[in-house]
Amino acid sequence: MAVHICKQNYIESRKAIATLIKVCGSYEEAQATLVGALASGELRAIGLEVTAPRNTIIEIARKPHEELQLIPIQFWILATQIDINQWRWESGFFKCNNQSLVTYNASTEYNSVKFHKRDIGDIVNPSSEPVRSGRPMASLWPEWVAELTAAVYAGDIKEHMRSAEVHRVLAERLAARSVEEPSKSTINPTLTAVLKRLRANED
Numbered sequence: 247m248a249v250h251i252c253k254q255n256y257i258e259s260r261k262a263i264a265t266l267i268k269v270c271g272s273y274e275e276a277q278a279t280l281v282g283a284l285a286s287g288e289l290r291a292i293g294l295e296v297t298a299p300r301n302t303i304i305e306i307a308r309k310p311h312e313e314l315q316l317i318p319i320q321f322w323i324l325a326t327q328i329d330i331n332q333w334r335w336e337s338g339f340f341k342c343n344n345q346s347l348v349t350y351n352a353s354t355e356y357n358s359v360k361f362h363k364r365d366i367g368d369i370v371n372p373s374s375e376p377v378r379s380g381r382p383m384a385s386l387w388p389e390w391v392a393e394l395t396a397a398v399y400a401g402d403i404k405e406h407m408r409s410a411e412v413h414r415v416l417a418e419r420l421a422a423r424s425v426e427e428p429s430k431s432t433i434n435p436t437l438t439a440v441l442k443r444l445r446a447n448e449d
Contacts, residue, residue: 251292251314251426256360259338265285269370279369280361281330284322289365290426291317293356295338318355318421319414320347386428393419394440405444412437 266276283289292314317340324344333340338359347354393416397403402415413433420427427433 251316253292253314255363256292257313257363257366259335259361260342262361262366263335264328265366265370276282277330277335281322281325284319285319285325287414287421289369290362291322291356291359293317293338295353296355296357304431314358314360316421316424317359318335318347318424319354319417320354320421322402385397386426388426390416390427390433393423393425394436398440398444402439403444405441407441411418412441 263273263276263280266279267273270276271280273388284291293316321340324340324347326344327383329342329344337357339355340359341355346355366449393414394403395414397419402419403412407415417427
């Protein structure tokens with residue numbers, strides 16, 4: 247079942263990069279910052295899937311789906327510089343030509359892409375307080391904690407891993423299920439505590 251997405255929590259890609267240009271000083275630096283945040287899972291994005299990847303041999307139709315959905319982190323990780331150079335921040339059209347995205351049930355093209363306002367705020371000002379609007383943070387925790395527990399049980403999270411590595415594992419697992427997660431600044435203390443506890447067991 248697809249997770250409910252609160253559209254009010256997201257801003258258009260043109261506004262996102264305009265915000266970063268003011269901070270970074272140039273389009274190139276702003277784009278590089280956003281690309282890094284997307285590939286690390288720090289920045290959530292939603293969009294209309296254009297090319298359905300669900301094991302179709304013949305592409306029957308190339309039209310956006312009607313519902314916005316979370317874009318899996320693999321889309322951003324697998325994007326090459328050639329892909330990035332063709333992204334249209336003004337219109338919100340993003341394409342990744344890596345066909346292995348089918349493995350992750352991810353599209354190769356998304357339209358009307360938007361980025362999470364809180365995540366953009368954390369990138370611009372990491373010390374800022376999270377925005378207290380939209381979907382309550384408490385409603386995101388059950389799924390996140392359940393995924394954390396499942397990842398530990400499955401052995402996907404090791405005691406020697408850093409918080410950033412654990413965050414990436416969880417972001418990928420949640421994205422594969424189209425489940426929204428709390429912002430990185432919110433969950434980092436919990437990840438640190440979990441790793442500390444795992445290391446204590448090792449000692």
